Amino acid sequence: MGFQTQVGYQPAPAVEGDFASTNPRATVLAGPGGLVCGAAGVIVGRFAWASSSYIDADGAPAVVNSFGSGAPTGFVHREQQGLILTYLQESTMLVPAGFPITLFDAGDFWVKNNGSTQAVPGMKAFVAFADGKISFAAAGSAAGTASGSASSIAAGTSSVTGSIAGNVLTVTAVGSGTVYPGTTISGTGVATGTQIVSQLSGTAGGIGTYSVSIPEQTVASTAISGTYGILTVGGTVAGTFGVGQTLSGTNVVAGTAITALGTGTGGAGTYIVNNNTVVASTAITGATGVETKWFCRSSGLPGELVKMSSRAQG
Incomplete structure (x- = not known):
């Protein structure tokens, strides 16, 4: 990012991964020793998948990655858990390998529209298998x-x-x-x-x-x-x-x-x-991705922040 060279006259509504409301939310169940980040770490503000590469004492998946297949296990909320490990790096959204991680499978969050079209309230959230990035499209649309x-x-x-x-x-x-x-x-x-x-x-x-x-x-x-x-x-x-x-x-x-x-x-x-x-x-x-149960709750152009909810309206 470099040294700050401009000032916005209107502050950003949030940071990617923040809660978008105080409505009830739910986390993914985890047993002793889980959940922890996989070898490549986990990215905040994206979806992630639990893997059975290692299991906890309850026989459940203990490792989480920002890539996977099928429906994602949950969403990674921002809790200031990213850690700068690179010399002179100014910011990061990466939680390093082996660190504990919490996944949410219900709630309201701010996310980045990583798609190429505008996100509109009511659209479904789609997640990319390769990196957990989120885009929005009409329900039933084909993923990439x-x-x-x-x-x-x-x-x-x-x-x-x-x-x-x-x-x-x-x-x-x-x-x-x-x-x-x-x-x-x-x-x-x-x-x-x-x-x-x-x-x-x-x-x-x-x-x-x-x-x-x-x-x-x-x-x-x-x-x-x-x-x-x-x-x-x-x-x-x-x-x-x-x-x-x-x-x-x-x-x-x-x-x-x-x-x-x-x-x-x-x-x-x-x-x-x-x-x-x-x-x-x-x-x-x-x-290359899959439709999730989550919904868009505010409008946003590609690259902008939008609200995402696990609950359908009406």
Whole structure:
């Protein structure tokens, strides 16, 4: 920002992330040791997602990130919790990794309109998977998208030897394939529907430890099979594909989402998805954001502050 060079004749109504009223508000439930900021920290004034990479003593997600997929867990209110860590930096909205964080799932807040069009009272709030930024549009509008006109999904598999304690899978040997986030695993004693959330340590995609989606498991060393999908983006590509996007297209199973990068880094290439249903070459679209339950409560041009509420009027 630099040294102040101008003075506004009308003070700003608020700072991004401030409460917009004294109406009742609610916070996201958290157990012992949670919630804390993930490795990249959390941005104030944006939405955030709880992750099961680590769980608290109650078996609930303990880590929060400013990126994710699906509906966000809650909103990050400004409580002067940002911390300047860079030499000569004048301001920040970043709460560093490991710091405690509170998420709100109800209330009224001031937020920045990060969209390209004017926000109008009654519009719904949309959140970007990549960074938790907020924009506004009519209910039912399509979130930002990326598309590949000739894309497909192939089935992928892996086979490892491993054990599970709590929500941590320890892989001691790899028979075939690669262990990716989003992989659905099965084996003797493994809870049905268990998926790999993220790798915690070890060789990428191989021997090491991984967090899984269903905690409180005790599985002795056994053969564990994994299934996932390999999305190949091709044809005419528009927009940017990335982790967290939900996919749609002919024969694409609802809820299919990108969980890891393959050879693709946003454009044509391969991406790992959480469903191994085979899809022949077709147009596949990836949603870069999602509509939330929150509403716009004041008008604001792109870049301006607007009021946002979890409550519908009327």
